[in-house]
Amino acid sequence: MTSTSADPTIDDAKATGSIKRLRLLAALLLLALAVRFPLAFWPNIIHPDEIFQYLEPAWRMLGHDGIVTWEWRYGIRGWFLPTLLAGPVALGDWIAPGGAGAFVVPRVAAVFASLSIVVSAWFFGARVSRLHAIVAAFAAAVWFDLVFFAPHTLSEPLAAALIVPAALLVTDEPSQKRFVVAGALLALAFVCRFQYAPAIAVLAIGACWRRWRNLLPLVAGGLVVLLLAAIVDVTHGVVPFAWLIANIEQNLLHDRAAEFGVTPAITYLADFWILWSAAGVLLVAAIWRGWRHAPLLLVVALANLVFHSLIGHKEYRFIFLSVVLFVILAALGSADWIVALRSRRAWRPWAVPFVAGVWALLSLALAGASETMRDNWMRGIGAARLAAELRGDPDTCGLALYNLPFHLLPGRERLSGPSPLYALQPGDPLARGHLKELVQTTSPAFNRILARPDAAADLPAAFSRRSCAAVGNGDACIFARSGACAATSAATPFVINDTLVRLDY
Template identity: 60%
Template sequence: MTSNAAILPIVTVPTAKSETFAVRYGSLCGLLLLATALRLPLAFWPNVIHNDEIYQYLEPAWRLLGHQGVVTWEWRDGIRNWFLPTLFAGPIALGDWLAPGGWGAFVGPRLIASFASLSMVVTAWHFGERISRAHATVAALAVTVWFELVYFAPHTLSEPLATAVILPAAYLLTGQLSRSRLVMGGALLALAFVWRFQYAPASAVFALGACWRDRRNALPLIAGGLATLTIAAGIDVLHGSTPFAWLILNIQQNLLHDRASEFGVAPAFAYVTLMLSLWSGATLLMLPALWRGWRHAPLLIVAAVVNIAFHSMIAHKEYRFIFLSIVLLVIAAGLGSADWVQLMRQRAPRARRYWALPIVCGTWVLLSLSLSATRFMHDYWVLGLGEANLAADLSADPEFCGLALYGLPAPFLPGRGQLALGRPVYSFYPSDPLAKGQLPALVKRHQQEFNRIIGPMTLASELPSDFSPRGCALMSSDHVTACVFARRGTCDLAATSPFKINDVLVRLNY
């Protein structure tokens, strides 16, 4: 059954039957190679955007493999589902087998996330191909090189992973529809919902667009979605949870009880302000490109605006939350900027017309390079490097048998080596009710349980005298210089300390 097209005014350009695969997709293959070259090396760069990519996804997957790990309040309260950790368990196991000690377990799933991000390049190409080959090239190149998309690609977060499946769904649910496209589009939107349900309002734009002119399209769309949701429910049951109980609990905690606000709030216009700061002068080019892009793909811009508006109503804000909007806007701007190629070809002398496409593509590359090198972005590129270096050094220390985190701005420490420390971790945190302002005395009393401490250099005088500093690093997330303090000797692993990290997190409700 073929149904009416969704409301997306994109002109389809027929392709000659004699056109070979190499001619038609040669540029796309080249751009995929470029995207791979830009993204895969970043999987090895120990940059951590947020604690969540370790403690909400990689640590739970590590625990699924039978290892000990940190359990945060989200998992204790049951507001997370096991779909992504289950998917990551295989790459983590393979990575740890190939490169033990935490390095492989960290890199394995990041490589998978990097490859998943290539779906955005392919989708941008196909959106553009509906108009012309130039539109396909410019849109795909924009997604390939745009600095924010490259930056987020390797990170094991739900936002870029959900975006990687929403984009193909958006393509399938626009243009000429069929039953198979509707089923597949519904399945992908449901998958994105399970991974990042906060993207549901933006996803609904594409679902409504597909059903706007023909309500019969809703049935295959729903059928595809139900198939994915059935698999998700099965994963919940496999892990001993009630299907989708996590969704209800998450809405209760974060949307109704506003639990996330405990981790910071921002005004409603914060996302717009941050986008303008990151895009800087490039905004002057992006806005007219988006204006022209509206003619080709209005639903992309509508979905982007809906997503930003929805997240702007939530008090707790992080830039990664609107990643989907950034990708949609870049594709729409890429389609709009490709119109300038046609304009230049029409107005330029015949001998110079071939420069039109390189000029527009080169502008995208230069804009991305310049914006990625700003001081503002520099702080993002180095997030978590200090923590990762300290954790990786510990995992390679043959004498290390127990770790204490002392007086740090947060009671846990993300890092590349965190996954496979394999030793007990203790946390002495000022807000711990059991500490009661007696951190120096407590760490001295329990020092036989660990022989390494990570703490701020400024608190070195509070540590037992037999601990001496070794390596130090700037913890970029908190702008605190922390050091590894070491003592000789073994650890009393039989001790039952109340300061093991998971016990501390329970008391702090972290």
């Protein structure tokens, strides 16, 4: 019996094919990066959480002063995510001191984290064909929801960037090593966004449904991360995972989340209609065609959507994981359409450009089609402009917020820098009923005020209006006086964090 060696021609063809696939994937990643990277420098803020729940705590970890919200006073936030962000915050402050770098570099890191979704989409598609891989990765690279959320330091996009590759690992020729890694990713996603626990559980059960022994390496990988998260909590002087219990207590027993609004169960369906418009019908058709290629993704997406629909307080960002999975499934379905079109000779050369063009054009159109998206792109821009002016003013020695919510602003360091920051708010028990008199008596402590334009009559005569910009649902203006600031006992109780304690905010 003679031994035969492998055909070198076949080996060369496989190597050439692998190189082509890697080049295609690299090109799609560069495309994704090209549309996301500039957004890291665009200072819009989707929600105050990305500043006050993550970047401000990371900033305080580095020994700086920052705004402490009620969530941190009540201990309902974990330290793991701010600790992860502390490195990019420190690097950014070293590159560009003064708050701007500490804001931008973490957003750049979030952009790179989002690329895991594009890579995962490629490999989900590659299970079917190279065509499906290209279309899935292209859709994940350009779809406006995924692009818009990519630079924001929020728990939802960061958790999704961990769950999607974990789903890939546990469904694509899974091995014990892959289950360990997937378990670590899922545990990290849980620590970042524990509200994704039902979706994570559905994914784990679905992946282990036929071979329950795979739960062991999955749990083992997760326990390693949970232990690390516990160590981080202890390092910060808190009981491990006490934040989880406190969060459930505040939001379920004390209904704190309801204070921010309660909407009906169909809210997310309405959101899809508002943001996706009639294109949503096309996407549903594509999902219906493509779900068979990755049925577990559809189950996870629906489980996450249903769970969040049962919660009274709803925000579109909460279901970002479902949005990502729906887009991947729709992309796989649209690739099936390409296969069908290519079976017709007249369509053969145009099928791929046509479907890819539809994805790109729909994404570009929907990115600014609705009033909601236009508002999202501009949210926080006016506040950032006013903050940059204040932060760059060498004459600023103290700043007061007069009847202007702090959460509309981009964080303490970017707003006032080393200057003291005061908050004069009508709901404050120490200010209620005499806010106008209070600003007069405390004004020696600050020479800049941020207030609504119609508050001009309440302010001391020495303050004149300068720049104004859209902040929240109205304009806000900088009012300035000449001269220095003097310490005064009248202003001391109104340092912003003391005011927030009294407001329980």
